[in-house]
Amino acid sequence: MRPAKPTLTGQELEIMKVVWKLEKATVRQVYETLLERRRIAYTTVMTMMNILEQKGYLQKQQGDRAYVYQPTQPQSQVIRSMVREFVDRVFNGSAEPLLAHLVEDRHLTEKDLDEIRKSIKSARKSR
Numbered sequence: 001m002r003p004a005k006p007t008l009t010g011q012e013l014e015i016m017k018v019v020w021k022l023e024k025a026t027v028r029q030v031y032e033t034l035l036e037r038r039r040i041a042y043t044t045v046m047t048m049m050n051i052l053e054q055k056g057y058l059q060k061q062q063g064d065r066a067y068v069y070q071p072t073q074p075q076s077q078v079i080r081s082m083v084r085e086f087v088d089r090v091f092n093g094s095a096e097p098l099l100a101h102l103v104e105d106r107h108l109t110e111k112d113l114d115e116i117r118k119s120i121k122s123a124r125k126s127r
Helices: 010-022 027-033 042-055 075-091 096-104 110-126
Strands: 058-062 065-072
Touching: 010 027, 010 042, 010 065, 027 042, 027 065, 042 058, 042 065, 042 110, 075 096
Parallel strands: none
Antiparallel strands: 058 065
């Protein structure tokens, strides 16, 4: 079994979301996308993308003028791993307290609750 990748910081996750959406991206493309939402330095984006490559979340290939980065894993797989790590760290591996907390704090809408019910039914059928 290969070792788990280091978890993503908030800024790294923000960059990864852009790359997942674009599928392949240069630093300039990610920078310009992030700039639409907030101020950020080009060099910060470049540094963060290099860190993401070192962590194994991105791989780069030489393009015509610049490196082109692409994700090494699908978004769903990375998020699943992050959620699992969070549940393990905060709730000792049990997802039930997380769901109870969300329901008690009213963070779930009726639509959310309906989707959870459907997911539970589906999970029960597949077992």
